[in-house]
Structures are given as structure tokens and as C-alpha cells.
Amino acid sequence: MSELVLTRPQYLELEKLSLGAFRPLTGFMNEDEFRGSVETMRLPGGAVFPLPVVLDVDGETAARLKGLPQVALVYDGEQVGELRPESVFTCDKSAVAEKVYGTTDSTHPGVAFFMAGGDHFIGGAVALTKRASFDFSGDELAPEETRALFAEKGWQTIVGFQTRNVPHRAHEYLQRIALEQVDGLFIQPLVGRKKKGDYTPQAILRGYRTLIGEFYPADKVAMGILSTYMRYAGPREAVFHALIRRNYGCTHFIIGRDHAGVGDYYGTYEAHEMTRRFDGDLGIEIMYLHGPYFCGRCDGIVTEQTCPHEKDLPDSVTHISGTDMRAMLLGGKEPDAHLMRPEVIAALQGTELFIEDDEI
Numbered sequence: 001m002s003e004l005v006l007t008r009p010q011y012l013e014l015e016k017l018s019l020g021a022f023r024p025l026t027g028f029m030n031e032d033e034f035r036g037s038v039e040t041m042r043l044p045g046g047a048v049f050p051l052p053v054v055l056d057v058d059g060e061t062a063a064r065l066k067g068l069p070q071v072a073l074v075y076d077g078e079q080v081g082e083l084r085p086e087s088v089f090t091c092d093k094s095a096v097a098e099k100v101y102g103t104t105d106s107t108h109p110g111v112a113f114f115m116a117g118g119d120h121f122i123g124g125a126v127a128l129t130k131r132a133s134f135d136f137s138g139d140e141l142a143p144e145e146t147r148a149l150f151a152e153k154g155w156q157t158i159v160g161f162q163t164r165n166v167p168h169r170a171h172e173y174l175q176r177i178a179l180e181q182v183d184g185l186f187i188q189p190l191v192g193r194k195k196k197g198d199y200t201p202q203a204i205l206r207g208y209r210t211l212i213g214e215f216y217p218a219d220k221v222a223m224g225i226l227s228t229y230m231r232y233a234g235p236r237e238a239v240f241h242a243l244i245r246r247n248y249g250c251t252h253f254i255i256g257r258d259h260a261g262v263g264d265y266y267g268t269y270e271a272h273e274m275t276r277r278f279d280g281d282l283g284i285e286i287m288y289l290h291g292p293y294f295c296g297r298c299d300g301i302v303t304e305q306t307c308p309h310e311k312d313l314p315d316s317v318t319h320i321s322g323t324d325m326r327a328m329l330l331g332g333k334e335p336d337a338h339l340m341r342p343e344v345i346a347a348l349q350g351t352e353l354f355i356e357d358d359e360i
Contacts, residue, residue: 001070001071001072002064002065002068002071002072003071003072003073003074003079004055004057004061004065004071004072004073004074004083004122005074005075006073006074006075006080008075008192008193009192009193009228009229010055010056010075011073011075011076011080011132012192012227012228012229013028013053013055013228014028014073014080014081014126014128015128015131015132015227016227016228017053017126017128018081018126018127018128019128019142019143019144020142020143020144020247021142021143021226021228021244021247021248022053022243022244022247023247024043024045024047024049025043025049025053026125026126027083027084027123027124027125027126028053028054028055028083028121028122028123028124028126029052029053029054029121029123030086030087030089030123030124031087031089031121031123032044032087033049033123034052034054034089034091034121034123036049037049037050037051037052037053038052038091038096038099038100039099041236041239041278048239048243048278048281048282049240049243050236050237050239050240050274051100051231051233051236051237051240052096052100054121054123055083055121055122055123056117056118056119056120056121057118057120057121057122058118058119058120059119059120061118061120062088062090062118062120062121062122065085065088065122066085066088067085068085069084070082070083070084071083071084071085071122073126075132076132078130078132079129079130080128080129080130080131080132081126081127081128081129081130082126082127082129083122083124083125083126084124084125084126085122085123085124086123086124086125087121087122087123087124088120088121088122088123089120089121089123090119090120090121091121093114093115093119094115096114097111097114097115100114100231100233100236101114101231101232101233101234101236101265102234102265102266103265105265107263108232108262108263108265109195109230109232109262110230110231110232110233110262113193113229134227135201135202136191136201136205136225136227137227139191139205139223139224139225140191140224140225140226140227141224141248143247143248143249145224146186146222146224146248146249147248147249149222150184150186150222150249153183153184153219153222154183155182155183155184156183156251157181157182157183157184157251157252158182158183158184158185158186158249158250158251158252159178159179159181159182159184159185159186159250159251159252159253159254159287160186160188160242160245160248160250160252160253160254160284161174161175161178161185161186161187161188161254162188162190162226162241162245162253162254162259162260163187163188163189163190163204163322164189164190164194164198164199164204164230164322165199165204165322165325165326166199166203166204166206166207166208166322166325166329166340166344166348166353167207167208167211167340167341167344168320168322168325168335168339168340168344169292169294169301169320169338169339169340169341170291170292170293170301170320170321172211172215172341173292173301174254174256174289174292175187175254177289178252178254178287178289179220179221181252181287182251182252183220184220184221184222185216185220185221185222186221186222186223186224186245186248186249186250187208187212187221187222187223188223188224188225188226188245188248189201189204189205189208189223189225189226190225190226190227190228190230191204191225191226191227192226192227192228192229192230193229193230194229194230194355195230195232195262195355196354196355196356197326197330197354197355198230198326198354198355199326199353199354199355200351200352200353200354200355201225202351202352203348203351203352203353203354205225206347206348206351207344207347207348208223209223209347210341210343210344210346210347211341211343211344214343215341215343226244228244230260231260232260232261232262233260234258234259234260234261234262234265234266234270234271235259235260235266235270235271235273235274235275236274237259237260238255238259238260238271238274238275239274239275239278239282241253241259241260242255242275242282242284242286243282243283243284245284246282246283246284250284251284251285252284252285252286252287253284253285253286253287254287254289255271255272255275255286255287255288255289256289256290256291257269257290257291257321258270258271258291258321259271268291269290272288275288276288289303290303290304290305291303291304291319291321292320293307293310293317293318293319293320294317294318294320294338294339295307295309295310295316295317295318296316296317296318297309297313297316298316301320301338318338318339320339325339325340326354329348329353329354330353330354
């Protein structure tokens, strides 16, 4: 049997496909699925699916594998799965990047990663025969495991929370607001390929273990990581993240300010607008929440929905974002207690905080 050696991001895609995290997909996209996802954000059967999930290869590899009934998938020197190629295709990558990311700018990390990959794609059903082990594997739950956990806890309604950051007060505010409306909160930090300057998995997990262990009711919150790579695709990725949490058993999903965004490529609430296009068609209820900030005049965490001072007294307002918190910590400055809990900051001591180079 011919072999194909996978990169780590490709292996993680194989794993998520096989475990059901990307349902209704059961394999890497064929050409029709790819075109539908890019052009209409729907698969040929009509299911919403806003981002390509593809196995990219170079032209030589595409020619070698085309027409074969089965291919062994290899990662880290071991066979981990099998692929039944049904479609080998290519595309105008610049045109696809413009559709998916809204830009062809090579400084956009999602565009850069997509453009650097192979120019050919192999689509087809996959089977996972062996799971690879990573440092973070012990903190990951498969969709069938989260569904069993929610049932064990007696949760009928579960809100999912996507993050790639150490917890700060704004995210905590969103989580608490959501918890007022559901039985349980499932915090699922994304751990996979990320860009230079993002938090390490160790830092994120330490921060959240502290927040959950010391400040949340033990019977109301669960955590398990999601090992896939960040696309930084903003509005489309918000829809993608909602579908994934549906597959893990969540009934609700939080979308806040600039979800899955990077730089200034997307509008503050563009993810809200995109996701509303599919209201009632996602199999999960979206909680459209506004971006919290600290207002000194109100003396607390608020949003533009509950506070008038962002416009009237802008000097009293301190915006809280993952980018700002990373910048403070990277510069050796400890964020004020009203921005990030001192206990969370203390939990980060002695661990590497940031990814030093773009991961491959």
C-alpha cells in the first residue's frame, strides 16, 4: 500500500474527522465539497460548512496517489490511518483565500499557512487506526466522551466557549453571563498550530484550571481542549467553531467580539452578522454577546449594552482583549486585577507563556 506522510496539522485534521468533530464530514473534502464550502459555505447536500478541510500535497504526490484504492497515512514514523482517494484536484489559491479569509494579504497568518501548503488536494473517506500522543493529549476529550460527561452531570443545556487565550476578566464575564442561562459551561481551549506570540497550551491550561478550580462551581463547568489549528478566519471560523461545539454535545455557543479574528481584518461584530445568516440551521443556539470592558465610572465589567461611558467618558474605559493581555505579559507588565485575576497570573509563574515561532 502506498504511503503518505502527514504533517502535525494534517494528522490533527485526520483525527478530528475520524472522531466526529467535523461532522457531517467523514473525510477530507472532495472537489465538490471544497467548492461548495468556499463558494456558498454549504456542502453539496446543503449542510452548513464554512471552511475547507483538505489534505494538501504537492503535484508529484498527487500524481502518485491518484487512482489508488487506498493510501496508508503515516505520522511520526507510524501508520495512523487510511485514506480512500476519490478526488484529486487543485484550485486558484489566491481566489480561494480571498473568499475564505477576505484577503490575500500574506501577513494574515491563515492566508500565509494556506498559501504555503501544497497546491493539490486529495479528498476521500478516512479511518483513524492509531491516535498519536502529544503533551496535551491527556486534556482532550472526544465528542463521545463529552456527550457522556454532560449526561453524567445531568446537563440538558450546555454552552461551549472557544478560546486561545489565558482567561481574563472579559472572558470570565461572558462565561458567567452564559452560565446564568444554561446547566453547564464547557470551556474548550484550542490547542494546535498557532502563530508566534499566541499563548502556549501550558499557559492556557494553567490559567483555566485556576479559574475553574477557585472561582466556578465544580458541578457547573468542564474543560477539555480542542486540538486543531487556528485558521484566523474570523466570521467563517466563528460558524465553524459553532458546528464543532454542536458535535461535542453543546446546545449553545458564545460568539463575542472579533471571534477568531486577527489584526484589523474583520469588523468587531462581523462574526455576529455572518452567523446570523445561518440562524436555525446550525443545530446549536448562538449566544450573541457584546465585548466586555472595564469602566471606572461604573466600577465594573460592562458592555456598550449596559454602560454609556465608552462615548461619554472614554478615559474611564479600559478595553480588555487577549491581544492586550498578551502584550502586557510579553512586556513583563502584570495586568491590573480588574483586567486579569492575580490568582491566574500567579498560576502562570514558571511556565513558558508564548509560542516563540509560527508552528508547523
